[in-house]
Amino acid sequence: MTGGPLLEVRGLGKRFGGLVAVEDLTFAVSEGSVTGVIGPNGAGKSTLIGLLGGALQPTGGTIALAGQDITELPAPERARLGIGRTYQIPRPFLDMTVDENLEVAQTASRLRLHRVAARARRGEILEGCGLGESRNWPARRLPLLRRKRLEVARALALEPQLLLLDEVGAGLVDGEVTELVDLIRAIALRKTTILIVEHVLRIVRECCTRLVVLNLGRKLADGRPAEILASDEVAAVYLGTAHRPATGSYPAPAAGAAPESPPDNPPVVAGAALACLVGGAGDRVGEGLPLLRLDRVSASYGQVPALREISLSVAPGEVVAVLGANGAGKTSLADVISGSLASRSGIIELAGTRITGLRADQIAALGIAHCMEGRRIFADLSVEQNLLIAARRAAPAASSMRLEAIYALFPVLAERRAAPGTSLSGGQQQMLAISRALMARPRLVIFDEISLGLAPIVIDRLYEALAGLRRAGLTMLIVEQDVDRALEIADRAYVLEHGTVALEGDAHAIRGDARLRHLYIGMAD
Amino acid sequence: MLRRTVPTAALLFALFTAPVGLADEIVIGASLPLSGALASFGAFQRWGYERAVAEANSAGGIAIGGKRLPVRIVIRDDKTDANVSAGNVETLISREKAVALLGSCTPALVNAGALVAERHRVPMVTGCDPRRAFTGVRQWKYVWDLFFDEADLAEAPFKAITEAGVATNKRVAILHDNGPDGQVVGGQLWPELAKKYGWEVVVSASFPVDNSQFTSIIADAKSNGADILLVDAITPQAVSIRKQIATAGYRPKVLVIEKGAEPAQFGTALGALADGVLVGGYWDPSSPYPGAKELMAAYERETRQPGSQHIADSYVAAKVLLAAIAAAGSLGAEPIDSAIGKTDATLVVGPVRFDAQHFARLPIVSVQWQKGKTVVVWPAAAAGGKLLFPVP
Amino acid sequence: MAATFTEHGRATTRRGLLLTAGGLVVALAACAAAPLYFGDYETQILFRFLVGLVLAEAWNLMAGYTGLVSLGTSSAVGLGGYVLIGLLNHSALPLGLVLVVAAVAGAVLAATAAPGLMRLRGLYFTVGTLALAEALRLVMINAERFGGASGLFLDREPPVQSELLWIATGLLAATWLVLLLADGSRLSVLLRAVRDDEDVAAQLGVRSYRVKLAVFAAASALMAAAGGVQALKLGAIEPYGMFGLRWSIDALSMVIIGGLGQRAGPVVGAAVVVISAELLADYPEAHLALTGVLLIVMMRFAPRGLVGLGADIWARRRLMRGVAS
């Protein structure tokens, strides 16, 4: 099935200023193979994709494609040689139709297809990627999952020799992953060489013929997937030990493998120490009265409805999970509560006070903190300034007390308190984002997709912190892709579908509800 | 689409084609810089033009074919842009059916409009365009200009200083803008004259008309010990230059600032710092010509603003044009044009007679700022005071 | 014209494209025949409209199609004007060829500036073009060889009004031809890809630099030719007018007022700007202030330009009618 080396990377290095992202990396990819690149956050995986695709220029080493040195070639020329790539966060041409998105790649590619043949080929690719129906939709209308497929379809329209897939599995639920695996296998059958950067180990395990493990920009291991995934060393840096393999997305860590260098050794923080971060002590008084109540709230982005008449409530001290497939309206719900998306109708109340129509900052002042999707760390502020900015109207003594509590919760932030916020790794940025939400001493925190794109060990770390906050009595609304993680910590859950509540109830009950799984799988287009 | 567009377009065109000059009035047009860098000139000219027209109308209008017709002047703003000036003149001719035109100010704006008038064979009388800048464009047939000759302006300070018999080291520094007239006066004439008068040019520099800093040239002039500083610049730059001379600690004994130092605003802006500055002028209310004092008095009474010589040449240009229309007794371009050419009158700026190149030369006097006022110091015949020397 | 295009500025079908082309030919024929049924005045206004429209279409080609928002229109206009007058005065080339050379000069200017300017993105590009235009103006003011601040005069008589109008119509025809190519050919997806996301386009094999350069050069060529036609009409040019910021602002405001990226935007915008400037010039006391107020009001209440506003009103009326029936 595999031939000679199609891609050869020798001594590849990339520095950003003083930061080493990739260092002295050497590996080869043989023709027709599916190679997986795995590693914890900040290992340099996305940088590698950038270097191979030509978006980034290496600071050392060479890259050869089919024997030709392409190190100096700019991105378009590499694409014309047959390197196609996808983006981790999909970047479709929003103002074009799905079909036109593919046409761009065809028009620019080295193959000059006739109009009719090109059109037929696009149809074929779109069908193969499950986008046949949306062919003439504007890409703007596509939900996230379909955008991810469009990424792949568009890269395929280049008729690539080498396809680079960057985290195509991130944020997908089980059923969706199955479809993706089938798709990748189908592509591989067409003799396209594939390089996958992936966190979702199921994809790696089921698709790859070979694995490369990166850590801190260097190659840690290289070999057959079964061997690599069984290796203690790999398990230690990559998988951590804390999390149970609940869904099968994560392989069981090798027994007894202790992490050699745990990223942030989680100290146990007593609930009492966190108390200064939890506002709304008085919220408990009126037992039975919800802290947050949404009554038939609708919202839309432009003409596209995002939420339809959603009703929901969160009691003081309660942890509520909001679940649902991509595009179900979870993030819109979070945005509507915090005021960053205007509602069109319905009522939102915080402890009986109507907050509908208030500005985001007014809502924040009333005690709702929103830890937004994508972290949204302020690049121009240091870690500590990122934290302090959220402690508004707090006396200096109170803010420093909160800072201390945060630093106890996430010691790594204390170490890097003077560093610019965006110089942190992805996991650390997420810690900062969570901490920033807490600094306001909120009565209610909305956590939106805090696990997205993070290594399992980091996610473990974050959820431990959330568990601590729960013990301290913090009211939380957790918007999460990862059903098991969320249901593990939540008291109750709502499952959204097409902007409405499809299912709600006790976390236990939801977890066992057959409809949950059905909803998810049914959602996968 | 087209079904809708055509009627709409037709309607729009009809909207601004409506009133054309019927034969019951005489329409003359002018495009003036009422906004932009030269807006201050435009304001003076507008007043001068309108006053002349008002006088004609209060005298009962002008007789054409035995019938006295009122005069209507249409003024459009050219925003100190030559492209707009040309466009305005076109509109004045084609839409307003102006039988004759009055000019804008400064060579760039005047010439742009004048070329359009010439092409459409519509007579135009203008001021504000010095001899070489005007006659250098082409041999005009329908456009007439009354203004000073650069040669006269350039030589006036030389004569004034020489005749006053004051002692300088005869080292001269020249700073001039590179506009058409600045180039002629500062770039060509002054160096030639310096040679003729036996002065030594130690610094000669040009700068764009809208330049704002002059520290290098001034420092250069200062370190070369020039007693005489000749400057040619428009008013905003003239004010800046005078201030920068002071801030550089440079004290020339003779300071000439052509163009820019003429209007009253120069003195207002600089106060005592204006004193001693020499500038050539073609008109002053104290000029010994009929109506000079009255004209300035009328301006200051009506506008409550200090006046300028530009009210005089614009007033006279309009007077000449109206007189020519009256003399022609016709609204035809040829009769009016030939009547303008025959102008021979002594008006508020002095005797006006056009030469073969369609230019009427206005005599130059040298005035000096003294105690916040301008005083004619040369020629002796017209002088109202003595030359202040050295510059305080 | 607008009807046959989608909102994204692309002809949906080949038939639509042909219809559009047909409509444009009719419009051009109407312009060319204007001197027959219009008086001098209307012909002059039409000429101004045509020159403005060419600038606006060219500007829209850059901003609306590839996202290059330029404040440097005047550099190409001025260059075209100077090249035209210079060549007419000092060579025996026929006028048509001189106009072509002026256009080529514009393209060369773009190609020369591109290696630097194209490195700039977004606001930086805009500011860079502004700086380029100002630098060029200052060079011309100081360059005695090219007449310095006094400028140049055309040695011969300029063509008569109707001929000028035909030349301008021809230039508009060329402009529309370029736009039809940009709209209808396979190139159009490349243009829009570069506008949407240059990095992604590059990863798909689009040589975005070349695409942008082609657009920049084509637009500059058209602008330079328009400058040439304007100079031909004036017969006298000087740097303050030909390289003035006004050209840049005019082109930009025409497109913004008409509707950025809207196919009919430049036509509507050019008509509004030229006609309102003409009407308001009759009130010299107020016209500048009114121009400013008009611009502010337009920005506030018609952010997608008049074409966008019209489309919205049209859509709402249809909706209302739908509800009623």
Add this chain to the structure above:
Amino acid sequence: MEAIASSLASGFLLGGIFALTALGLSLVLGVLRLVNLAHGDLLVIGAYAGYFLLTVTGIDPLLGLPLIALALALLAAPLYHFLIRPLMGRGVEAPMMTMFGVSIVLQNLFVVGFSANTRSIETGYSTSSLTVGPATVGWIYVIGFAISVATVVAAHLVVTRTSFGRDLRACAHDSVAAAVIGVNVGRVRMLTFAAGAACTAAGGTLMGLAFSFTPSSGAGFLLNSFAVVVLGGLGSILGTLVAGITIGVLQSLGGVLLGDGYRDLVALVVFLAALIIRPQGLMSMRR
């Protein structure tokens, strides 16, 4: 020698004043992403304010500087509220064109209200000179430099050290995230716009003292400020100071070497070159 020294010293000091005149443009560009095409006209307002303060009330414009700044800030706030705020989030062109409209209206108001005459603020110190070693410079340049540097440094401290500065930087980077953590983005933007106008007005008064001005002087001021802002890096405050002084010195070098006619050209060419070599500006690494 003496001429060169004086020229360079003047350029250096003037460059400091340029930094102040550009500061407002830089702030507004950084926080609101607004290309303020009326910036030059705000400078002219500052100059007129200084002029009329002196001629009408007799208050020295330098003493009245805080008053002028405050007045402009109060004028700018409604301007933001009614014209710019509704356009935020609609791309750069619409607010840019709005400010161009404001610029046209302002120029027209100047002509109507104050006539088109050239003005200059006349005080004793605005025309007296100071000689240090081989260099002679105007007192006003020295005073203006001191005021400008003090203001720019103060602005830098406000932005980097205060909680308002923190809010401001957060808004500049991600206004939605800032709003969600409780920053009143609208208020921060309005204050930034007003503070920018205040700095601009102060700069305008200094320009009026050092030079002359007319209703249409704004365009020249605007281009100069643009050069400073871009060279310094959009939105960078200390960068503005460094860039202002760099441009001032380079202009003087250009003036000395090629003549004052090439002053602006030299600055523009350097500015273009800098823009192309380092689009982020000279000081973009750290604020």
